[in-house]
Amino acid sequence: MTPTxxxxxxxxxxxxxxxxxYINGFGSVRPANVERVRKAIEELNFRPNVIGRSLxxxxxxxxxxxxxxxxxxxxxxxMAGIQEGAKEAGxxxxxxxxxxxxxxxxxxxxxxxxxxxxxxxLTVTQAxxxxxxxxxxxxxxxxxxxxxxxxxxxxxxxxxxxVAAARxxxxxxxxxxxxxxxxxxxxxxxxxxxxxxxxxxxDGLRSGGIxxxxxxxxxxxxxxxxxxxxxxxxxxxPPTALFCSNDALAIAVIAALRTLGIRVPRDVSIxxxxxISIGELIEPCLTTVEQPSREMGRTAxxxxxxxxxGEATRNMVFLPHRLRTGATTGPVSDTAPVVxxxxxxxxQKENKT
Amino acid sequence: MTPTxxxxxxxxxxxxxxxxxYINGFGSVRPANVERVRKAIEELNFRPNVIGRSLxxxxxxxxxxxxxxxxxxxxxxxMAGIQEGAKEAGxxxxxxxxxxxxxxxxxxxxxxxxxxxxxxxLTVTQAxxxxxxxxxxxxxxxxxxxxxxxxxxxxxxxxxxxVAAARxxxxxxxxxxxxxxxxxxxxxxxxxxxxxxxxxxxDGLRSGGIxxxxxxxxxxxxxxxxxxxxxxxxxxxPPTALFCSNDALAIAVIAALRTLGIRVPRDVSIxxxxxISIGELIEPCLTTVEQPSREMGRTAxxxxxxxxxGEATRNMVFLPHRLRTGATTGPVSDTAPVVxxxxxxxxQKENKT
DNA sequence: CTGAAAGCGCTAACAT
DNA sequence: ATGTTAGCGCTTTCAG
Numbered sequence: 001m002t003p004t005x006x007x008x009x010x011x012x013x014x015x016x017x018x019x020x021x022y023i024n025g026f027g028s029v030r031p032a033n034v035e036r037v038r039k040a041i042e043e044l045n046f047r048p049n050v051i052g053r054s055l056x057x058x059x060x061x062x063x064x065x066x067x068x069x070x071x072x073x074x075x076x077x078x079m080a081g082i083q084e085g086a087k088e089a090g091x092x093x094x095x096x097x098x099x100x101x102x103x104x105x106x107x108x109x110x111x112x113x114x115x116x117x118x119x120x121x122l123t124v125t126q127a128x129x130x131x132x133x134x135x136x137x138x139x140x141x142x143x144x145x146x147x148x149x150x151x152x153x154x155x156x157x158x159x160x161x162x163v164a165a166a167r168x169x170x171x172x173x174x175x176x177x178x179x180x181x182x183x184x185x186x187x188x189x190x191x192x193x194x195x196x197x198x199x200x201x202x203d204g205l206r207s208g209g210i211x212x213x214x215x216x217x218x219x220x221x222x223x224x225x226x227x228x229x230x231x232x233x234x235x236x237x238p239p240t241a242l243f244c245s246n247d248a249l250a251i252a253v254i255a256a257l258r259t260l261g262i263r264v265p266r267d268v269s270i271x272x273x274x275x276i277s278i279g280e281l282i283e284p285c286l287t288t289v290e291q292p293s294r295e296m297g298r299t300a301x302x303x304x305x306x307x308x309x310g311e312a313t314r315n316m317v318f319l320p321h322r323l324r325t326g327a328t329t330g331p332v333s334d335t336a337p338v339v340x341x342x343x344x345x346x347x348q349k350e351n352k353t
Numbered sequence: 354m355t356p357t358x359x360x361x362x363x364x365x366x367x368x369x370x371x372x373x374x375y376i377n378g379f380g381s382v383r384p385a386n387v388e389r390v391r392k393a394i395e396e397l398n399f400r401p402n403v404i405g406r407s408l409x410x411x412x413x414x415x416x417x418x419x420x421x422x423x424x425x426x427x428x429x430x431x432m433a434g435i436q437e438g439a440k441e442a443g444x445x446x447x448x449x450x451x452x453x454x455x456x457x458x459x460x461x462x463x464x465x466x467x468x469x470x471x472x473x474x475l476t477v478t479q480a481x482x483x484x485x486x487x488x489x490x491x492x493x494x495x496x497x498x499x500x501x502x503x504x505x506x507x508x509x510x511x512x513x514x515x516v517a518a519a520r521x522x523x524x525x526x527x528x529x530x531x532x533x534x535x536x537x538x539x540x541x542x543x544x545x546x547x548x549x550x551x552x553x554x555x556d557g558l559r560s561g562g563i564x565x566x567x568x569x570x571x572x573x574x575x576x577x578x579x580x581x582x583x584x585x586x587x588x589x590x591p592p593t594a595l596f597c598s599n600d601a602l603a604i605a606v607i608a609a610l611r612t613l614g615i616r617v618p619r620d621v622s623i624x625x626x627x628x629i630s631i632g633e634l635i636e637p638c639l640t641t642v643e644q645p646s647r648e649m650g651r652t653a654x655x656x657x658x659x660x661x662x663g664e665a666t667r668n669m670v671f672l673p674h675r676l677r678t679g680a681t682t683g684p685v686s687d688t689a690p691v692v693x694x695x696x697x698x699x700x701q702k703e704n705k706t
Numbered sequence: 707c708t709g710a711a712a713g714c715g716c717t718a719a720c721a722t
Numbered sequence: 723a724t725g726t727t728a729g730c731g732c733t734t735t736c737a738g
Contacts (some may be wrong), residue, residue: 001466001492001493001494002466002492004714004715004716005715006716015724015725016715016716016717016725017718017724017725017726017727018723018724021717021723021724024717026717026718027718027723027724029723029724030723030724045488045492047466047467048716049467049469049714049715049716050467050468050469051404051408051413051468051714051716052408052714052715052717052730053715053717054716054730055404055714055715055717055730055731055732056715056716056717056718056729056730057716057717057730060404071426071429071433073424073429076423076424076429077424079423080422080423080424080450083449092447092464092468093448094446094447095446096436097433097436110400111445113354113400114401114402114403115403115404115445116402116403116404139354139355139398140354141354251631251634254634255633255634255635258636277424278604278631280608281604281605281607281608282608282636283608283611283635283636357730358731358732358733359732367708367709368708368709368710369709369731369733370709370710370711370733370734371709373732373733373734374707377733379733379734380707380708380734382707382708383707383708386707401731401732402730402732403732404730404731405731405732405733407714407732408713408714408715408716408730408732408733409713409731409732409733409734411714
């Protein structure tokens with residue numbers, strides 16, 4: 001395909017060291033030789049073999065990124081920021097997704113480490129109590145967590161303040177007069193941020209005098225929310241407001257409610273979390289806690305870079321969130337209670353996200 | 354971080370060759386030594402350095418993937434299929450996105466080639482007449498195009514039949530009685546599939562006796578569709594049906610029409626292209642040409658693998674599409690012409706997709 | 707079945 | 723300013 005540096009050197013009538021110097025801009029090369037090398041490279045269509053360089057320099061100038069899934073736009077957006085930041089710094093990224101499977105996490109990380117990535121950006125299910133992270137710590141592998149929320153000191157993570165944000169969600173519901181509220185979330189055990197959001201939400205409600213809010217866990221991967229919602233709204237005092245732990249889930253919930261004959265926001269208010277851009281385009285447009293995902297991705301890269309260069313400030317970094325008011329929220333209504341329709345047998349197909 | 358094979362060998366009291374044989378399962382190792390090596394690897398937490406191996410074997414077992422953007426769910430879905438297929442075959446993937454910028458294409462490809470990827474999966478803007486692809490051909494770099502449509506023989510691509518699919522879209526509109534139809538598309542010059550879809554669409558209309566359909570190009574990246582739609586619908590005989598060249602655009606168009614006071618499908622029918630899963634969840638749910646994106650990704654990997662192993666069948670591969678009927682299409686209505694509202698100054702923010 | 711040794715493409719220390 | 727050379731971690735002949 002492309003020749004080696006040796007061929008280029010012969011072609012230019014210089015030594016491989018000179019060619020190397022030319023390529024890397026290190027040391028100096030006589031103008032006449034610069035020209036000869038340049039020409040040789042062009043004529044031979046030479047591309048330096050990064051593998052050879054990496055072996056020698058013991059660094060690949062690449063990052064490993066592990067996220068649950070690219071199908072959730074919030075991670076795709078963060079990736080955009082990561083790629084952007086990495087490119088600016090001259091780094092390549094290797095992406096692996098776990099499909100929300102915790103067993104994949106160590107496999108993926110080890111694969112990336114085998115590929116000698118210089119650092120890792122990870123979104124794990126659980127950052128507090130995590131053997132894999134402990135191992136990385138003990139091996140001194142540079143990594144930054146993204147979206148994870150952890151109190152463990154020395155563990156560097158980029159995130160919004162999920163607890164505070166969720167508390168604001170509760171406050172908003174209370175302000176609108178909602179008292180029968182509920183949180184719909186993916187498996188709490190599989191997500192420290194879901195846990196933080198629950199904590200903040202319940203805490204916020206408690207401050208407003210509501211102690212009995214229920215939390216419903218759903219299988220987020222397959223998003224079979226219809227059944228759960230059906231039983232939730234079959235109760236004599238169904239919720240008038242739902243906090244969904246992320247936007248993808250919120251959108252699925254709204255769709256499922258529709259098949260049940262429950263209208264948003266007339267019958268029930270919805271607030272999501274993430275601020276994915278599609279949320280602004282749908283009808284009614286989604287009220288949600290906006291995270292600066294792209295910026296978070298960039299920040300994660302920046303921190304990793306800082307760690308690599310020794311300016312290590314290993315701790316949590318919180319970026320600001322914003323409660324974005326859409327049209328899925330409204331004041332609690334006094335109208336007759338919801339009349340539930342039978343869910344159309346919509347053959348809820350596997351709908352990974 | 355992790356030791357080298359030499360350390361493992363010393364630790365196990367064998368030579369590095371034996372360790373290598375053990376790791377690769379090639380050649381045979383005495384059971385006693387197997388055990389000693391296994392133990393040494395475990396104790397030292399050894400991970401073979403893939404860089405060293407790659408340099409020696411002159412293959413990385415990795416693919417380079419270049420797509421326009423991960424923010425468009427259709428590519429994220431294809432990536433899922435690619436990752437899946439690659440993983441099964443023991444390959445890693447390196448992803449680069451061009452953000453729809455044609456200048457980035459050669460840069461990205463050369464970067465991946467410098468990283469010695471064993472093959473490429475590419476979505477380019479233009480597959481027919483493309484210097485970069487010509488270069489890859491002449492350098493004999495193994496690659497497979499994805500989503501691109503080309504007639505150039507020997508150029509391997511995985512796609513649906515965009516022309517046929519778009520023709521079906523036209524037929525559907527005609528069947529519903531629409532005569533004033535229009536296509537809204539990203540820059541045609543920047544997408545061979547958009548071009549193919551236009552060709553099929555216009556051809557289908559022509560077969561139904563419609564010769565005057567207009568095609569409107571929009572800046573897809575920034576999705577500033579409101580203005581274009583406003584002038585389109587300000588005409589005395591505005592279209593009653595719109596074919597959008599992809600679902601992300603269709604969703605943006607529906608949102609923009611909403612701000613203009615134009616309702617879908619009452620005032621205008623919409624058909625998209627791609628079949629992204631979010632399209633099924635929105636209200637009204639999107640009528641679209643469904644592509645089997647995940648499957649296309651897998652197929653692309655399979656073909657690349659075939660090419661690498663010499664079973665080269667270098668040609669276009671068409672996967673079946675399906676016109677999925679949603680709720681954005683309906684018969685043409687006889688009601689009064691659309692009354693246009695002024696577009697709310699929605700501060701159309703940059704909304705990359 | 708095992709070990710010694712060469713060498714993949716490159717960089718960097720050293721010598722000139 | 724330039725060339726020579728060692729060696730990064732690994733696989734793979736080739737002898738034994």
